[in-house]
Amino acid sequence: TRPPLRKSREIQGNVLAAFNKDHQQFRFLRFTDAKLGRTWLAAVIGYLSVTADVEDFNEAFSLGRAMFGADPQSLKATWANLSLTPAGLVKLAVNPDAVAEDLRRRDPALWMGAEARADVTGDDPEEWLFGRDEQRIHAVVTVASDCTERLQAVDTMLDLLDDLLGVVKVHQELGETLPGPLKGREHFGFKDGISQPGVRDFHEEDPHRPGHRLGHAGAVLVKPGEFVFGHDSERGDESDRTARWLHNGSLQVIRRLTQDVAGWREALEEHADALGTTPDETGALLIGRHRDGRPLAEPADPALGLGPDRNDFDYADDPWGERTPCAAHIRKTNPRSFTYRAPTQRRILRRGIPFGPPYDDNPHAERGLLFVAHCTSIREQFEFQQRVWANNPEFAGGADGAPTGTDPVIGGADGARFGGTELAFPRFVRTTGALYALVPSVSTLRLLAAG
Numbered sequence: 001t002r003p004p005l006r007k008s009r010e011i012q013g014n015v016l017a018a019f020n021k022d023h024q025q026f027r028f029l030r031f032t033d034a035k036l037g038r039t040w041l042a043a044v045i046g047y048l049s050v051t052a053d054v055e056d057f058n059e060a061f062s063l064g065r066a067m068f069g070a071d072p073q074s075l076k077a078t079w080a081n082l083s084l085t086p087a088g089l090v091k092l093a094v095n096p097d098a099v100a101e102d103l104r105r106r107d108p109a110l111w112m113g114a115e116a117r118a119d120v121t122g123d124d125p126e127e128w129l130f131g132r133d134e135q136r137i138h139a140v141v142t143v144a145s146d147c148t149e150r151l152q153a154v155d156t157m158l159d160l161l162d163d164l165l166g167v168v169k170v171h172q173e174l175g176e177t178l179p180g181p182l183k184g185r186e187h188f189g190f191k192d193g194i195s196q197p198g199v200r201d202f203h204e205e206d207p208h209r210p211g212h213r214l215g216h217a218g219a220v221l222v223k224p225g226e227f228v229f230g231h232d233s234e235r236g237d238e239s240d241r242t243a244r245w246l247h248n249g250s251l252q253v254i255r256r257l258t259q260d261v262a263g264w265r266e267a268l269e270e271h272a273d274a275l276g277t278t279p280d281e282t283g284a285l286l287i288g289r290h291r292d293g294r295p296l297a298e299p300a301d302p303a304l305g306l307g308p309d310r311n312d313f314d315y316a317d318d319p320w321g322e323r324t325p326c327a328a329h330i331r332k333t334n335p336r337s338f339t340y341r342a343p344t345q346r347r348i349l350r351r352g353i354p355f356g357p358p359y360d361d362n363p364h365a366e367r368g369l370l371f372v373a374h375c376t377s378i379r380e381q382f383e384f385q386q387r388v389w390a391n392n393p394e395f396a397g398g399a400d401g402a403p404t405g406t407d408p409v410i411g412g413a414d415g416a417r418f419g420g421t422e423l424a425f426p427r428f429v430r431t432t433g434a435l436y437a438l439v440p441s442v443s444t445l446r447l448l449a450a451g
């Protein structure tokens with residue numbers, strides 16, 4: 001039997017279950033008319049995939065693999081999710097004042113929007129292709145598919161629907177997993193999407209290791225209310241702040257992060273000498289994992305069945321950052337045991353996908369990560385990781401309490417300390433789009449569509 005949240009037909013499919021498809025399109029939309037917008041919504045609801053849909057497919061896929069001894073190639077899926085910005089929710093709602101008040105109370109950062117929060121995240125909205133307030137983005141449709149043809153077919157259909165109902169496509173992004181041996185990697189060449197929090201009532205608990213997820217390299221289990229409203233959370237009971245219509249919804253952070261691969265490679269070459277190591281090993285120190293995913297904290301041990309996806313470690317036995325530098329990206333963004341709160345807090349569900357071609361195919365093209373994250377408090381989770389940990393040179397994440405510098409991947413390029421060596425970095429990652437939205441439950445979307 002599945003844990004209860006795996007059967008949910010209320011929570012949209014990319015929140016807990018994860019689309020994880022190789023091709024993903026993000027459509028940033030504006031409604032020009034509330035009534036037409038509601039009609040558009042009523043039509044789109046029928047195409048949205050919920051948690052149970054994704055889980056059914058994944059189960060069929062596993063079954064096929066067990067039966068045929070290989071991935072069932074013919075089994076393909078195309079899924080869609082819809083999120084609405086505060087402006088979009090207010091536009092469609094028949095009671096806009098009440099909706100605005102509920103949003104403001106529940107999540108002030110969401111209500112303010114990414115542009116107003118740019119000083120918190122350290123961004124320059126001038127560089128943004130999407131997410132500036134003047135663009136008045138109301139909705140984001142995420143379409144994910146195993147094949148580009150189907151993605152294109154849905155794109156054409158949605159274009160028609162948008163045109164018909166006065167919905168303006170303000171911007172569009174295409175995410176693609178990298179080809180061949182780079183599949184599953186981000187543009188700097190590192191395996192991504194390994195460490196995700198386990199979610200109680202969604203993932204099964206390991207009977208031999210209470211508090212940990214079964215069969216996924218030991219991820220820590222976190223209460224579902226950290227990612228979906230209306231459920232028990234690590235922050236305690238916040239039901240008085242959460243209006244009923246927000247239940248089973250999740251907050252979504254979308255960021256277009258442009259990566260400078262040439263600059264990254266150059267810096268690794270340069271700093272390898274200072275650290276007395278190779279460029280590859282220098283890269284691993286900056287990330288906290290090797291390119292294939294092996295954590296510096298714990299070597300993968302095939303004898304124990306522990307591969308590169310290993311995740312059951314913390315830094316308690318490495319207080320000085322000797323194995324995993326305190327400034328390494330994965331230690332900055334998840335210090336595990338080194339927080340004043342438990343390692344079950346401040347977590348996010350990451351759903352990112354690269355955009356642009358691999359560097360070696362076309363060095364001059366733009367490339368990066370379409371970073372997508374889910375949480376229930378933008379300030380306490382996503383922004384906290386970015387502002388208080390990654391961008392903050394004072395944040396230690398280790399026992400000595402000495403400043404470590406900024407996260408070399410996403411921090412403010414103030415330089416960081418690796419062992420006894422202070423290294424200077426340029427900015428390798430620039431934010432070129434940012435948006436905060438709500439992924440409402442299906443019932444809430446139906447209510448909005450009904451007007």
Ligand code: HEM
Nearest residue numbers: 186190191192193194195257330333334369385386410429
């Ligand atoms: C983990 C790359 C942006 C938060 C990772 C990993 C890589 C990576 C290679 C290790 C693999 C894994 O554990 O999944 C990047 C790149 C980025 C980027 C290249 C920008 C282009 C961000 C941002 C945040 C973030 C903006 C949040 C503010 C995390 C977290 C983890 C992670 C929470 C997991 C840490 C852990 O639990 O061990 N990232 N990342 N990343 N990243 Fe990023």
